[in-house]
Amino acid sequence: MTRYQNSKLQQHFDLLLTFARNGGSELFAADGGQRGGASHRNAFWNGFNGRPNYTYSRGTFNYVGYYAGREFAKEQSISSGCG
DSSP, X not given: OOOXXXXXXXXXXXXXXXXXXXXXXXXXXXXXXXXXXXXXXHHHHHHHTTOOOSSOOTTSHHHHHHHHHHHHHHHHHHHTTOO
16 A cells, blocks of 8 residues: 655555564564664554654654554554454
8 A cells, every 4th residue: 555655755664564564573672572772663663552653753764664653553453353
C-alpha cells in the first residue's frame, strides 16, 4: 500500500515493516525484545507502543518510522485476534 508520495519515505516505511515482520531483524534485541538506541528504531517502537508523536516532524524518516510502528501494532492486534 502506498502511503507516501516521496519514494524514499515509502521505501523506508516498507523496509521497517519488513524488518518488523522478520523477528530476527535489527529492530529486535538478541532476546527478541524491542531494540532502541537509534532514532529510527526509537521512532518505530514509540509508534508501536502507542506513545504520542510530539517530536517527529512530517516528511522525516522518523515520522515515517513512527507510523510504520503504528501500522505494525495494528497488524499484530489483528493477527492475535485483539482487533
